[in-house]
Amino acid sequence: MQFRILGPVEMYDERTGVRILPAGAKQRALLGALVALAGHHVSVPRLIDELWGEHPPANAANALQAHVARLRRQLPARAPHPGPDAGAGGAGQEWITTCPPGYVLRLGGADTDARAFAELAARAQQAAPHTPGRAADLLRQALALWRGPALEGSVLGDICAAEAAQLEEHRLAALELLYDACLRAGRHGEITGELEELTTEHPMRERFYDQLMLALYRCGRQAEALCVYDRARKRLVHELGVEPGPVLRARMEAILRHDTALSPPAPRPAAPPATVLPAAALPTAVPLAGAGVQAGAGAGEVVLALGTEIDRLHRRIEALRLQQRQLLRRFEALTAGAGAPLSAP
Known part of the structure; x- marks a missing residue:
């Protein structure tokens, strides 16, 4: 079971492939708030404020209880999961439990897309x-988990609003880290279009302008890179009444002087050629798993890992040769002590 809040709030049952979308804004806001604070007690007054704000109904506690009951009925039965969140009820344990005076969503063995995003x-x-x-x-894998704005259609109160704002900031930070990594990996040609869109969507975020200027310059598009600076400056002056920060100004000056x-x-240097060994001394195959290469590793990682494995094999061969010499000396000593040579097999 996965609770998803990176987009419209929904539940996804991995066993059946069924997506469960709560009906109505209040149902979505209730589930969104409980997922945002999963594992923590959320009081009834706080949930009432989340769903109705300053205008709660006369029987708000009963109305909230009805929403919780309706949400419980939509959730599939949970699989047994050992651990502190599972409770004593095993498979019969409710996802949403009552902890007077409030409720708590216990994830147990379930996950959230927000947690998966953070781990990646x-x-x-x-x-x-x-x-x-x-x-x-x-x-790229982490950002692919997003299906739209965080908690889309569920932001009625402070809990969901704060969680949505925090998740959005984490998404933008991940994007900045992504384009930094692409620039360091020499992938500047792949990201200019994406950064053009981001500077339009987030015109006050100078980091995207900076990354776009560098990517364009590395693609041989110096004039366009300088135009990006001019566009950023005009937007910042018009919207905020401030000049671009020192980082963006320094980037513009570096481009002008072709720093x-x-x-x-520079491309990473190729690994030095390995010493050629006699065929009898080499194994028939070196499994990649033995070389410490994970699935999806890049070519550079594979080369480094295989170089490490070759070094290990060299050391092993030398150890075997030393052991062979020691055994031969012991054999010769035993033969001499017996007073007669023994023929080799």
Whole structure:
């Protein structure tokens, strides 16, 4: 079971492939608030405020209880899952449990698309300094989880509004990291169109202008890169009454003087050729898994991993040769002690 909030709120049953969309804005807002605070108790007054704001009905607590009951009926039976969230009820445990005076959504073995997005983005951030191409691929996977604005159609109160704003900021940060990784990996030609759209959608975010200017310059489009700066400056002055920040100004000046620091990253040097070994000393095959290569790894990672594996094999061969010499000396000592040579087989 996956609860999805990166777009319209819905539930997805992976066992059956069925998508469950709550009917009505209040049902969506209720589920969105419970998913945003999954595992935490949410009080009745707070949920009433989330659904009705300053104009709750006279019987708001009963109306909320009815919405919770209706939402529970839409959720499929949960599979048993050991752990602190599973509760004593096993498979019969409700997704939404009553904790007077409020409710809590217990995920147990279920997941949310927001958590999956955060995990992929964290892995990409770790990979970015060393393997920017791999980081870019992970970020593409993370951003593909988005189906529209976070909690679309569910933002009635403060809980969903705050969660939607935070998730959107995380999405924009992931986009910035994605294009940084692409630029470091030499993929500037792939991203100019995407960055053009983002500077239009988010005209106050200077980082996208900066990345677009660098990508255009590396594509040999210096004049267009300078036009981007002029467009950014006019927009910032008109909307906010401020000049572009020092980072964007420095980028424009570097482009004007053709600063060598703007050049694309140099290709990684190829691994040195391995020492040729006798055929008898080599294994018949070196499985990629043994070389520490994960599925989806780039060519550079494969070369480095195979180089590490070859070094390991060299050390193993030398150890076997040393062991062979030691055994031969012991054999000769035993033969000498017996007083008569033994013929070799």
